[in-house]
Amino acid sequence: MQIKINSYGSKDEEQLMQLLKLCSEDDVLLHIVNSARLKFAYSAIIDDKLVGILASWKSSFHPYCTYFRILGNPLYNSLNIEEQLLSKVKELKPEDFPLQTSAWETSNNLINIYTNNGFKEIRRTYLPTLEVSNLGEYNLNIRNNYQIKTLEEVLSDEMFMEELTLLVKRIYEQTHLVNPVADINLDKWQELILDDVVQNGSYIYVDENENNIMAYAFLHESDKSDSLDLGWVGAIDKEHKQLIPQLVLNQIEYANKHNFHFIMGEFDTTDEYAMEVLNHFPFAPSPTWITFQKSN
The missing domain is CATH 3.40.630.30 (Gcn5-related N-acetyltransferase (GNAT))
Incomplete structure (x- = not known):
């Protein structure tokens, strides 16, 4: 043939x-x-x-x-x-x-x-599903003096949103060094954050004085009626990435409360903040998406 x-x-x-x-x-x-x-x-x-x-x-x-x-x-x-x-x-x-x-x-x-x-492998991306109703009582035993706010609570605070957007931008750029992101303005970054975001299901840790953002985790609408999608997560530094699973646990509780059955994840091996979530929850096994790159 x-x-x-x-x-x-x-x-x-x-x-x-x-x-x-x-x-x-x-x-x-x-x-x-x-x-x-x-x-x-x-x-x-x-x-x-x-x-x-x-x-x-x-x-x-x-x-x-x-x-x-x-x-x-x-x-x-x-x-x-x-x-x-x-x-x-x-x-x-x-x-x-x-x-x-x-x-x-x-x-x-x-x-x-x-x-x-x-071609060289540059990262693996895990795309698993978490059945939220299977978790039951789930305690991470994370103790701190920080406060948790929803994205909806801070959305009207321009200075806070600028700080949050700058942090999201910095972490995304750090975790995509092998394939750099375009130089786009903060307004565009904020549009990306807010696209299909679930404002009451996206959470932010702030310090006791509410002056600094310590960690964040966004939740988004899904094209499946019984599911929600985990979005970007991050922390002010690597030492505080341990705060992220608590925010995700709040998202799981939100999903349960609003009768969603599943949360869909997307976790790059180049993103240690995202991997912190994958390592803390019993996601179902799934095939892995492998990305390759070749230089001239």
Whole structure:
């Protein structure tokens, strides 16, 4: 069977949807190939059947690398579809580097292809679910003299919100050094914080004088009606990251009180504040999303 590598077109969309369903993938790739962020996309075709896809794009939030994703039909694994699609990535110019891509840890063949072509793993992202009703009485035994406030309580305090936004920005930048974030203003950062945020379910530790923020944990709406999403977490310094699980416990209590059954997490191994949460609660096991990068 001969594989043809063609530029992706709208005529391929229906077959792409079928491929995503076959591979149990979400529709992120579908959105990318139809977005203004798209750099290029190629289809792998056998006898008019789409058996693979490559899409490359740029991010305005992380603008210093070129992203790409490859997805191949595993039923045609012996035909080296992914390697042929990767050859198109190799045609990129030096100024397009570094290159960044991700794959599920269960995509063993694709991971081997990346590592054999000079890509290095830069982080793992855990995406587990916590069933909040299973916790029962849960005591973290964290003792301190700090106060807990909701985001709603502090939202109208401009100086407080500026301090909070600066702290969120600093921690995010520190935990994404391998793929730096764009230089954006504080208003935009605050928009990111408040996007779909649950104000009464997002908590902040302040010191006894209410002058300094010690830790924070945001909670967000989910696209699933019975779930909420954990958002960014952080602390004023590494010594105070132990405060974060108490804030998350408050979020769990909020979820229970409002009849949500699950809390969804996203934890990067490069983010020790987020990992503090993963290490403190009995999240269900789940596949891991592995991110790779290649410099020129």
